[in-house]
Amino acid sequence: MSRPTSGRPSTAKSVAVIVPKLSGFVFTEKLGSGTYAVVYKAYRKSGSRQVVAIKCVLKSSLNKASTENLLTEIELLKKLNHENIVRLEDFQWDDQYIYLIMEYCSGGDLSNFIRSKRTLPENILKRFLQQIAKAMRYLREFNIAHMDLKPQNILLTSEYNPTLKIADFGFSKHLFKGDELHAMRGSPLYMAPEIICKGTYDSRVDLWSIGVIIYECLFGRAPFASRTFKELENKIWDSKPVEIPYGVNVSENCRDLILRLLRRDPDERITFDEFFNHPFVDLEHCASNESLSKAVNIVANAVKKDQNGEYKEAIKLYCDSLGHFMPAIHYEKDERKKEAIRAKVKDYMNRAEELKKLMKPKRPPPPVNGVKRTISEDPMEELTELCKDNEELTAAVTLIGAADTENSQENYEQALKHYELALSTFIKFLKEEKPGHRKDLIGKLSRSWMDEAEKIKMFLDVQNLQTEDTSAKEEENEKKYLYTEKCGIQ
Template identity: 30%
Template sequence: MRAGYTLNGRYRIVRALGEGGMANVYLAHDLILDRDVSVKLLRLDLRDDPSTIRRFQREALAATELVQENIVQVYDVGEENGMQYLVMEYVEGTDLKAYIKDHFPIPYQEVIQIMEQILRAVKTAHDHDIIHRDLKPQNILIDHHQIAKITDFGIAVALSEHSLTQTNTVLGSVHYLSPEQARGGMATKQSDIYSLGIILYEMLTGTVPFEGETAVSIALKHYQAEIPSVRDIDPRIPQALENVVLQATAKRPADRYSDIESMADDLKTALSPTRADEARFIPENNDNGETKVLPISALKEMPIPHVVVTPEAAKAAAKGSDASATENEPKKKRLKYKDRHPRRRKFMLAGGTIFLLIVGILIGMALFRPKMTNVPNVVGQQESLARQALVSSHLKVGKIRKTTSSKVRINRVARTEPRSGTQLKENTVVDLWVSTGPRRVKLADYQGDSYASAAAKLEAMGFTVHRESVHSTSVPSGRIIQQSVAAGKRVVPSKTDLTFTVSTGSETVTLADLTNKTKAQAQRYATDHNLNLAFRYAYSNDVAKGKVIRQSPGEGAVVQEGDEITLTLSRGEQTDSSSVTDEFNVNVKIPFDDGDSDDTSDDSGASSGTNKSNLIQIYLKDQDHSFSTIYKQMTITADTSVTLPFTVASGKAGAYKVVRDGHVIASDSHVTKN
């Protein structure tokens, strides 16, 4: 789907986010609620596949039932031109797979914090009897605040739908597949727990437990092979934390945690000192067909086999036994004392040899065991001092990286990788992250934008936003007229206060009675109420010359600031000589100045600024007007044409001049009818 396409008249596509086996995901903008969303659109080649459509709809049904902060929320479901789509919460960040790759090794406490969020989300699904069946790091999103959110319930089903779960078709990602799913069995809540155990394994070790050339070979390993020990990869991992992995990934579902809550409780205390001496977890029933050595107690409990003995065989056995005993008794007595001393010497020699062997092994282990050290806490120190501290701790200084930080001063160490306190082998490389100071943002030009939208975005970024409201005839209500910090300036959001001058639109004016007012009085009233005046002239025997005969709109009418009011002024009584006049109109085009033209420069060359409007004053000179008073005053925001009415004695000429922001920009001192 191309960028700019508006789905259902509401969701404007911005760009593609990713492609999956069932659907493509796009970043879109909700035009109604003014927010970014994710749109999941069923692939073109699968729109006629009934099973895929059911799976897509199942995801919508499953996700809409689940409302929890660690589950990506579904906002809308629909279809347009045969296209099935979901509209979901947009999570700005990355998936857990990429997060592990970029941040490994991850501190154990951080691993537990992320896993606890994932467990809360899965618990919500299980409480609604929904099994995810495809839990994997690629389906877990991590935002910039390390908030985890589970997505993609495409193959999740309710526990009651046995026809969909109990199938010979293997669903889910093979690296995280439970043994019962690998052999085509029914998925249960314990199947999700197994997948969670594999995810925890990957977060601790940076890799999955089983690899293979084919998906089948990996699935067989999940079914047959024991999970490798995470402590073999990283001996620093506490046994209690490894036990969480071992119990979650037990081959038999009955040996796993009974529910998500049990796993969460066990994980919460995995780093507790009280569990430091915990024994390795071994399933209660681990009989997988291997040959085993039975203990003596088991042999004693075995039944004695039933043997049939004849009388002749019994007599022969008794004779042989007595004869043998009589014959051997003297020999035993002779040998008893003869062999006692050589046996004692043999035992002493063997014991001494074993003792020396054990001592040698212990000495060898002490000599060749790698020396360990802890990463010192150098956060807040200068780079040179941090280097010295690492060398003093028998560690090597790795890459020096830059990072923004609102807590650590510029050019000071913000963090180390691995983190401080981590136990490492001596001469291990440690990277330093040096602060470049707080994150700075280039401020945009918000003039003309909606205040509500701009303020919400800026406050989310950490700005403090203030509003000042003013009336404006040229800027629509709710739009920004001016901003206190200039566009283009780079600022720290948390330390910047922004004040926007916002238009409340034109103020309404209830017109007063202007009849019998002089032209000057009418113009003062118009100026005080931000109104524009237009004048007409007529002879009147009742109204004195130069006063208002009538107005349009009339008294009591409600108008907006900036509206034009037409006043008819009296020429006085009509005489025979006054009838010999020429009346005509002249059209004048007034150009708008946006502040860049040279017309607005004063004698010193300084510009009048970048005004959003021009104040126009027009002067006429004819039978009814003189240059001593303004004929018309108005505000323009674009090029404007006006019609000027002239009344002159027959054969005479009139004149006009146009003043824009205090400068004469047009004039004509000889205006005639022809």
């Protein structure tokens, strides 16, 4: 059964009745219609003239099942209060209609959004998925299963940088551990296999539906897209695992999540706790009203480490703060505040780059020109002489020479590799060699080589930390993405 939701456009044929009227509201455009309800955009006559979506349910069209669904929806929405769940403002009734006065979402639904873009890039999908996951985690606190998750039931607050809102709770149920349902619920394309194949199911069907939504966002179609219900049923009954379309570039974490969500056997499917803690969902770094405070706390520790000369720890904390500053920028609606956060982030990342340069290994001093040093003045020449009767030690000395040269040329990765290979030989030798001048010299030089190798390793570690200010670049890319098709730019 097709049922409309607040703020969602629809092509369904409207119910042939007189346009409803509700005291205190002015009805404007129709947003959608279904079997027993029509949704209108409206605004309050008084006060701030708040814009709302009013779901008008024709009483005469309700049967027992649809009445139960409506009562369930009202009951649940009355007590749910979450930024990613559509808000029920009020409900009223008259002789003909029941009116659900709901928050208005001007961006339409996720289904239309996907169609307008054809596919979504992974970074946009991830942000959307985090919002869905937050809403689902909230519903789990009330033991509520939605039972009809699909793009048409996920609303967008706006066209640009939208917040997602889960809607349509008519099929939802309070489910506790061990509870199972038997009635057919949901939309076939997004139904978990156990609904169709077994007829018994539980809240884990929502995890399957989320997997289908992710798949459709990335690839532009549902994994079991079919022209008929029979074709859909055959695909679901097929034991062949769901596959990622060939030739599509998907990160390993994203691929892992999709394939674990789309397991036909619910016992093999990822659990809710595993889903909420999955690295691709990454709820720790999702955009929220806590993002900025988390970033500020981390960067405060970075500054302390910086002041105390603990540069490696400081660089890591500066970089860690970026993981919270970025979502804070996306969450903030005030453009001036966004710019202020970006400016701060740029300062912190510039400081991290300065620290990287401070940690760069110092080049060895150049040889003294025109002066030939004696063996006693050049430990390496002396060591070469002492090791010439041992091929393995001679090879290790040669590796150290190569490492010193590579280090001076800033070829740090190769230098580290050669230092480590040579040191493994010298350490083995020190364990077996009898006491003597050669052993003492190798021991002394090995300690200096270990220090140099550790400096290089530390530098390479911090060099690999992400410190560039990507906030402005990502924001610009997102604006281009969201407006490209809207403006007709190819």
